[in-house]
Amino acid sequence: MARLVVVIVAAASLALGSGDVRSRPWPDPPPNLVQATPRIFTSGQPPAKSLEGLGEQGFQAVVYLAPPTVSDAVRDEARIVGGQGLVFVNIPIVFDNPTERDFETFAAMMKSLGPRKVLVHCQVNLRASSMTFLYRTIVGKEKPDEAWKAVEKIWTPRGPWKRLIEEQLKKHGVAFEIF
Secondary structure (H helix, E strand, O other): OOOOOEEEOOHHHHOOOOOOOOOOOOOOOOOOOEEOOOOEEEEOOOOHHHHHOOHHHOOOEEEEOOOOOOOOOOOOHHHHHHOOOOEEEEOOOOOOOOOHHHHHHHHHHHHHHOOOOEEEEOOOOHHHHHHHHHHHHHHOOOOHHHHHHHHHOOOOOOHHHHHHHHHHHHHOOOOOOOO
């Protein structure tokens, strides 16, 4: 299966601004929302109404980690997000087969987003929390015990996800054990 990364950049997204968080509450927040860092949030699939308010919440980019063909995907997500001047990226990670290439693509995209406030999401926040953990520890050099707290709020990776995380941490010399 070919990997596809779709990026829509509206002109307004090029001006980073201060990245401030607006005070207006979300009318319909995404499920399993976790603030991983001051600028990175992870969640399950946001409903369309929640996606429509991302710009008002100070978000500047959305990274979607599930295939756009999953049953609960918002069909017009790229248009909704891009219409607000936000960057939209889709990295369609097959849940039962996450790969090193998936992580490398995610890490490169996150690095390219720089200081932007980003929502990383998938269907439930399993892909998103795991990839964000790897990015924070491998690229961001954060302490794995601290970064793991955001994952633990959602799940304990097993099977192919546990394997991917352990392989990537070992490859990059990060000592951490998933129990």
